[in-house]
Amino acid sequence: MKPLRVPDYADLARSCLAADVAGYLNGGAGAEWTLRANESAYSAIPLRPRVLTDVERCATATTLLGADLAAPIGVAPMAYHRLFHPDGEIGTVRAAGAAGALFVASMFASTDLAEIAAAATGPLWLQLYWLRDRGAVLELVGRAAEAGYGALALTVDTPRVARRYRDLRSGFTLPAHARAVNVDAALMATSHVAEAGTSAIERHSLERFDPRITWADLAWLRERTALPLVLKGILTAEDAELAVRHGVDGIIVSNHGGRQLDGVPATIDALPEVVDAVGGGLPVLVDGGVRTGSDVLKALAVGADTVLVGRPVLWGLAHAGTEGAQDVLQTLREELEEAMALTGRPTLAHLDRSVLGTPNRTPYHH
Numbered sequence: 001m002k003p004l005r006v007p008d009y010a011d012l013a014r015s016c017l018a019a020d021v022a023g024y025l026n027g028g029a030g031a032e033w034t035l036r037a038n039e040s041a042y043s044a045i046p047l048r049p050r051v052l053t054d055v056e057r058c059a060t061a062t063t064l065l066g067a068d069l070a071a072p073i074g075v076a077p078m079a080y081h082r083l084f085h086p087d088g089e090i091g092t093v094r095a096a097g098a099a100g101a102l103f104v105a106s107m108f109a110s111t112d113l114a115e116i117a118a119a120a121t122g123p124l125w126l127q128l129y130w131l132r133d134r135g136a137v138l139e140l141v142g143r144a145a146e147a148g149y150g151a152l153a154l155t156v157d158t159p160r161v162a163r164r165y166r167d168l169r170s171g172f173t174l175p176a177h178a179r180a181v182n183v184d185a186a187l188m189a190t191s192h193v194a195e196a197g198t199s200a201i202e203r204h205s206l207e208r209f210d211p212r213i214t215w216a217d218l219a220w221l222r223e224r225t226a227l228p229l230v231l232k233g234i235l236t237a238e239d240a241e242l243a244v245r246h247g248v249d250g251i252i253v254s255n256h257g258g259r260q261l262d263g264v265p266a267t268i269d270a271l272p273e274v275v276d277a278v279g280g281g282l283p284v285l286v287d288g289g290v291r292t293g294s295d296v297l298k299a300l301a302v303g304a305d306t307v308l309v310g311r312p313v314l315w316g317l318a319h320a321g322t323e324g325a326q327d328v329l330q331t332l333r334e335e336l337e338e339a340m341a342l343t344g345r346p347t348l349a350h351l352d353r354s355v356l357g358t359p360n361r362t363p364y365h366h
């Protein structure tokens, strides 16, 4: 079967990856309630099309923090792309460039961050976890600035990596070909040591991630870099207001793809309160559960400026390397354009909450 839709790639990736790697990729935290909610909440929202609006040309191009995008779509930061295909981050960053999408590299990328930058042809950000060793974080920030990264995305929903039962059951550990090559090897040493009944990634986070940071610490980072700072993992109006007050340059509404606190709402359900609290002063991005162009359209209609996709890009990469990842991003852009035409909204400015019907609420149990 030739893959045509994003879910086709999910099936193909599952069948070409080892079971433990597929479990790490597709799994979530706890009972995986939030993981399921992310996708099913999009499915529950009906669309309200308008007709006779001249949709011969539907324009998806936009800008984000001063950079041009072919569509308001980007690749969410994900660790270790080489786990899934030898093309690794070089494949996914090339795919993003070809599709005109933003690429957010993970702090735990399995490819040198300068090599990622050299292969990039579009906007590029670096995601960070705040390690107890602040010097190591700062060193990475310096290298990112030098390599031309355009912004930093600090992930704030992960004081520690959550218990992911698929990984605990499989005893998932990182193989030698997928390592976090941008962080000092001594700091990463325990991230790939197997121990029965535990997750190496979770144990490593307890040792190395700094769970003591507060809003006051953001100033420390801001004073040491000129790069825009975006917070990833905001889910409430309260935290959105604090983020604005602390002068951040953007917000990513995210529940980490259901991989951190299980029981939080689907991101499309948390998005309205964050958008309303921010009030338009800075870009709001969202990720989690986006699988179709209509999902992208729904997030934009609620008020997101750009949508990030995670697992779908790695499904494409796993199945067909660079080409597969590119096809996933291209498909989402084309489906978005079609959804704009068929809802009668020829520009992104036309996408407001009037596009959205009342959700059919029996969700979260699919």
Ligand SMILES: Cc1cc2nc3c(=O)[nH]c(=O)nc-3n(C[C@H](O)[C@H](O)[C@H](O)COP(=O)(O)O)c2cc1C
Binding pocket: 024, 025, 026, 038, 076, 077, 078, 079, 106, 107, 108, 127, 155, 232, 254, 255, 256, 257, 258, 259, 287, 288, 289, 290, 308, 309, 310, 311, 312
């Ligand atoms: C395999 C995998 C690795 C991830 N690694 C990171 C990471 O290193 N840093 C981070 O902030 N988020 C990480 N995430 C979370 C993603 O950035 C994103 O929030 C999530 O995948 C979006 O949901 P989706 O996969 O349903 O699109 C990871 C997600 C996956 C699936």
Ligand SMILES: O=C(O)C(=O)c1ccccc1
Binding pocket: 079, 108, 161, 201, 205, 256, 259
């Ligand atoms: O962020 C994640 O979901 C994730 O898988 C991860 C990978 C390495 C370190 C911390 C988290």
